[in-house]
Amino acid sequence: MSLEFFPRKVLGTIMLNPHPFAGEIKRHPEVETLLVAGDNRTEVMKKVLNWLVGGG
Numbered sequence: 001m002s003l004e005f006f007p008r009k010v011l012g013t014i015m016l017n018p019h020p021f022a023g024e025i026k027r028h029p030e031v032e033t034l035l036v037a038g039d040n041r042t043e044v045m046k047k048v049l050n051w052l053v054g055g056g
Helices: 020-027 041-052
Strands: none
Touching: none
């Protein structure tokens, strides 16, 4: 799978349970997955916002 056709950042959601296609996306070297839970949602939100504005 090639992400070369995405010159911009892409933010999305993906299923947590195992699935062949979802697993392929999660394993891609340019993909970062973050698990959001009640106790870390503020920290995750800050990380995502920093990434979106170009800091990470």
